Amino acid sequence: RPTIGVLALQGDVREHVAALEQCGAEPVLVRRASELAAVDGLVLPGGESTAISKLLEAFELLEPLRARLRDGMPAFGSCAGMILLASEVLDTRPDAKHLSGIDMTVRRNAFGRQVDSFETDLEFAGLADGPVRAVFIRAPWVERAGADVEVLATVPSGPFEGRIVAVRQGKVLATSFHPEVTGDLRVHRMFVDLVRAA
Ligand code: GLN
Numbered sequence: 618r619p620t621i622g623v624l625a626l627q628g629d630v631r632e633h634v635a636a637l638e639q640c641g642a643e644p645v646l647v648r649r650a651s652e653l654a655a656v657d658g659l660v661l662p663g664g665e666s667t668a669i670s671k672l673l674e675a676f677e678l679l680e681p682l683r684a685r686l687r688d689g690m691p692a693f694g695s696c697a698g699m700i701l702l703a704s705e706v707l708d709t710r711p712d713a714k715h716l717s718g719i720d721m722t723v724r725r726n727a728f729g730r731q732v733d734s735f736e737t738d739l740e741f742a743g744l745a746d747g748p749v750r751a752v753f754i755r756a757p758w759v760e761r762a763g764a765d766v767e768v769l770a771t772v773p774s775g776p777f778e779g780r781i782v783a784v785r786q787g788k789v790l791a792t793s794f795h796p797e798v799t800g801d802l803r804v805h806r807m808f809v810d811l812v813r814a815a
Pocket of ligand 1: 665725755
C-alpha cells in the first residue's frame with residue numbers, strides 16, 4: 618500500500634484521508650518535515666490557500682515541500698491545493714507563497730461572488746464510466762496552462778464554459794473542485810495509481 622500524506626495544516630483533511638483509505642492507500646497526516654520525508658505522495662486539501670501558505674512557513678514546510686516536488690514527488694491538490702501547486706497565482710495576497718508543482722497560472726476565487734459555489738457534471742480525461750460530479754466552493758480556475766500541462770477537464774457549459782478546472786503535469790494533479798466530498802473515488806484512484814507507478 619502506498620503511503621500518501623495529507624497536508625494537515627488547515628482544510629478538509631479528513632475527507633481526503635477517507636477517500637485515500639477507500640482507494641487502498643495508507644494515508645498519513647503531514648505537519649512536519651520529517652513526516653513529509655516519509656511519504657510516497659502528498660495530497661494538498663481544499664481550504665484557504667493563504668492560511669495554508671502562512672502555516673507552511675510557520676511549520677517550516679515550504680522549502681522541504683518545494684524540494685520534494687522538484688525531486689518528482691507525486692502530488693494532488695484540490696481547490697486551495699490547486700492554488701498552492703501553481704507557479705503563478707492571480708487575485709491572492711501579495712505575501713502568499715506557492716509551490717510551482719505545475720507550470721500554470723491560477724486565478725483564486727475566479728468564479729466570483731454571484732456564483733461562489735456550484736456543482737456540475739463534467740467529462741474528465743482518462744476516467745471511464747461517465748462524467749464526474751464536480752463541487753466548486755469559492756474555486757479557482759487555471760488561466761494559463763504551460764506547454765507540458767495536460768488539461769483534464771473544463772467547465773462544459775454556461776457563463777464559464779471552457780474554463781480549465783483539472784490539470785496534470787507529470788505526477789502532479791490538480792482540480793478546482795472537490796472530488797473528496799462526493800464519494801466518487803475515481804480522481805483519488807487516478808492519483809493513487811500515479812503514486813504506485815512512481
Ligand atoms: N477560496 C479558497 C482559497 O483561496 C479555496 C476554496 C476551497 O478550497 N474550497 O484558498
